[in-house]
């Protein structure tokens with residue numbers, strides 16, 4: 121064990137350098153069996169939120185903490201196609217960054233005691249399907265009797281939210297003068313979308329995670345079977361043209377999965393669970409029954425918090441961070457989703473605005489839903505004896521361990537200066553130590569860093585008491601082994 125501890129000098133860097141086999145992000149998967157047809161060939165240029173002030177006749181904006189002169193409403197012409205209310209944005213811009221499109225501060229944000237609004241998206245721009253009968257859409261675009269209505273109606277509202285939303289999205293693209301026809305240009309094409317639903321068999325095998333690969337294969341099959349059942353040769357043209365090939369449908373499902381919200385909404389007197397695609401900022405909230413980090417993402421319903429457990433949250437253009445500077449808020453009174461900056465948060469011009477998509481979920485779940493993983497996911501960590509908790513990726517990196525859980529091995533190519541010694545106990549620990557249980561208090565990276573530092577100091581003290589080199593350790597072990605076998 122002693123020689124392995126020498127590598128702990130790398131620990132401070134472990135939070136940022138990825139282990140390739142776990143830190144997998146799907147980027148360009150081309151050779152797809154059923155050649156997915158992208159929504160558009162290219163995504164439009166980034167939107168600059170600092171454009172001319174539009175008029176919003178029926179819209180009374182929420183009072184915000186900044187003076188009116190500092191606000192920069194965003195409403196390029198294409199947002200206004202017969203919609204009374206439009207999306208508004210303050211002090212932000214949409215730009216392409218390392219994680220695709222993202223939302224960035226277009227000016228410094230000083231910390232304020234109260235959260236402040238940076239985006240407002242009205243219900244009219246969202247695609248919404250309620251989960252329970254009588255289920256309904258927003259906007260009211262599917263006429264009764266249209267065959268897509270019957271297809272959606274044939275699904276299970278509890279389990280098929282992604283298939284239902286995919287149908288609605290494809291219908292919206294096809295409907296004349298629909299906002300989504302234009303917004304579709306901002307969605308990632310099949311080549312750009314990181315969803316593993318669009319991955320080939322080859323791509324999935326590269327994950328080196330057989331569980332994840334088989335889950336994704338099953339999901340692909342499910343979407344494919346749904347398409348085959350509902351897009352057979354006898355369907356009317358108005359259905360056929362929505363998804364002429366299965367790739368188009370699976371692309372729509374991947375958009376629904378990676379950009380949708382499931383939340384409770386009140387429309388009139390009715391409170392229902394709804395699945396929504398929210399342009400600019402939308403989210404997936406699958407109730408999990410667990411409450412973690414609720415302070416990071418609170419959805420407040422007419423002043424009262426309706427749900428306080430949001431393991432899965434994504435936004436349409438907002439990227440994910442485990443230390444986000446923003447959160448989402450449903451404003452019942454005028455049926456708006458607001459993106460708000462955390463109270464007390466300072467953000468510098470050019471910094472990215474982020475929210476937390478998931479709580480209490482390991483990287484495998486991030487990969488399954490969104491096609492990326494995070495080396496600072498506090499839920500992918502293992503408990504050491506004592507108080508120190510270390511991220512699983514950090515642990516494996518420090519000891520140059522590669523492979524899949526259960527088959528971990530020491531990868532000498534990753535080791536520094538030919539030091540290929542690793543104690544079997546370390547590998548055994550990596551194989552057997554559980555990742556955090558759901559009941560544990562999650563760590564944030566700064567806490568983990570502190571824990572690693574403590575662990576490192578402890579190890580160095582131990583090492584000082586046994587000042588052998590790796591070569592000496594191996595020799596000693598070799599002799600020991602010879603003694604035992606002899």
Ligand SMILES: C[S@@+](CC[C@H](N)C(=O)[O-])C[C@H]1O[C@@H](n2cnc3c(N)ncnc32)[C@H](O)[C@@H]1O
Pocket residue numbers: 145219220221222306307308313314315378379434435436437438439440441489490491492493494
């Ligand atoms: C809701 S969208 C966010 C907008 C997206 N970046 C885009 O270009 O449209 C979610 C997708 O963004 C990407 N993403 C978001 N946060 C990320 C992160 N922290 N690391 C890597 N990719 C991320 C993933 O491709 C994910 O499926």
